[in-house]
Amino acid sequence: MNRVPMRDGYGKALLELCRLHDDVMVLDADVAKSTRTEWIRKEFPDKYINVGISEQDLVGTAAGLSLTGFVPFVSTYGVFLTGRGWGQIRNTVCYNKLNVKLGGAHAGISVGPDGATHQALEDIALMRAIPNMTVITPCDWWETYKATLAVYDIKGPSYVRFGRNPAPVITSEDTPFDLYKAAIFRDGRDVTLFANGLMVHEALTAADILEKEGISARVVNVRIVKPLDLDTICTCAAETGAAVVCEEHQIMGGLGGAICEALAQHHPIPVELVGIRDRFGESGKPDDLLKAYNLSAEDVVAAARKVMKRK
């Protein structure tokens, strides 16, 4: 399968936004090569600002730019943007509902050898808890591209999260994309595999394996974590009666938390969670880490078998 880094989709979208809109500005905290904002620095130097290694100032400066009518796209590693910049994101950007677009790069454990300090595994929880925030976790580079274009049209803050390494390309330029909808990528009757980010690919692979066992698994790409597409999620819960949620994030507070909160209130069914289980990551090759931290298709299959028994 063809593999392309999701961050390439972010850079490609920013280039396009810079061509289309005079009001777009791209802000960086000195990681342009990592986030692909390097492409903007070269092609649109007037639209690129490197504030230096200063994440709090990064978010605050973007807030000020938004108040003079610009649409700032702000990116650095997700762990630093949402961690060091959280107070600024909450109290300045979200509380005042400013039009600031956040891009969290190097998301998940698949960042790899840099180790736990650089692996954003709590960013969704941190962003999802703040009012006025829209949170998106695309599944591949095309979706990262489309999501980055789409958030330009939101009047308010957003957080798009994307990974570092070449990731399976499971959609195409022509795949339908509605930012506010969870998308059914594969139909099935017995269990729903809700997933986002890299884990959509693992869920699709898991569905293939489950089919051979006679289990019909539905795969739903929940790229928008907030606001959650309640209609699609509850319909899937009603039609399949069991679910597994798969994400490259702590099982606390991420997509798993969001779906459990929704289902517990609207349509309770058995749910199993595939994600990082309340621990830090470590250095390693991305694929080795995904296996070691139980984020492979086999782990999704095991969770599906388990949840089926609870139906």
Added chain:
Amino acid sequence: MRHDLRDVCMQIRRDTVRSIYRAGSGHPGSSLSAVEIMATLYFTDIFTCFPDRPHAPERDRFVLSKGHAAPAFYSTLAHKGYFPLEWLDTLRTVGSPLQGHPNLQKLPCLDCAVGSLGQGLSIANGMALGLKRKGQTQQVFCLIGDGEQQEGQVWEAAAFAGQHHLDNVCLIVDCNGLQLVDSMAIIKDMEPMDAKWDSFGWHVLHVDGHDTDALYDAYGSAKARTDKPTVILAKTVKGKGVSYMENQAEWHGAAPDEAQYEQAMKELTTEVKA
């Protein structure tokens, strides 16, 4: 005296104490030290603003970074005509546009709103950069506390403004010398402030923060600078105007009781007649 702001400053002080007394909470000390700093902006010709068109692109900007001085800021805006004076009595109550610390969604006439210390200068820089990019010549004023300089973000922003020669930024530091628990000198002394700001590429001015003529001249000097941002180190008295609050850290964030309120109003009345 070129601009006689004594009456309006007295009104702002009275409003500040009254609204905090009615709310039963608030930050009188930090509000009272900043009265002249804000009044000199809003009630002279130095600061271009349009209360009937608060978002007019040709306005100068003001960012209150020490958001806990909101009572004095709200009174300043109300007297300027941004909203009815009656709103001041709703401070800190459910449904009020006047939150304990300002919010843009509830009070859209603001240029910006800050509640968490240390965040305002970055926002002011972003505004200043945005205005420059648009070819606009407006000035961005930002007010922080001296203790607020203990926040690291202030220095991230200080370096940014110096690096980008943001000559359309004027920062005012309300140097009342006291913070919540004790004096700044005892907790984490930020002196020498002038050397710090100078080394970050700023034009540094010292003024008496209760002398409206001196403030006016300093603001004019900031506007005239075309090479670097300006910081005005404004020496003030925390709790200025209410005898028992002056230079007392404990009045950083406490509401007066009824007797204290009445005494404060008596003192503030006496002074306006003098």
